[in-house]
Amino acid sequence: MSKQVVLRCPSCKTLVTVEDEYFPFCSDRCRLIDLGRWASGGYRISSPVLDPEVLEGLNPPGQNQGSGRKDDDDRS
16 A cells, blocks of 8 residues: 655645646645746845865856957957
8 A cells, every 4th residue: 555645835825746747736826826926036045055076166156267269359
């Protein structure tokens, strides 16, 4: 016997099962409400990325690498 996974819709808190069409949301409306919150900045990731693999190759703060191209102002 397997357990049925039941969660609550993040938008309206209605019970939702894995088999539901819009899982983890209860409806397309709730899915779009959640997407709108992300797009408008209502949700934020609160901590900086500290994973060394993700940070590898990034410049330290305040240091910019040039593109190797001359600026348009330098051209005659």
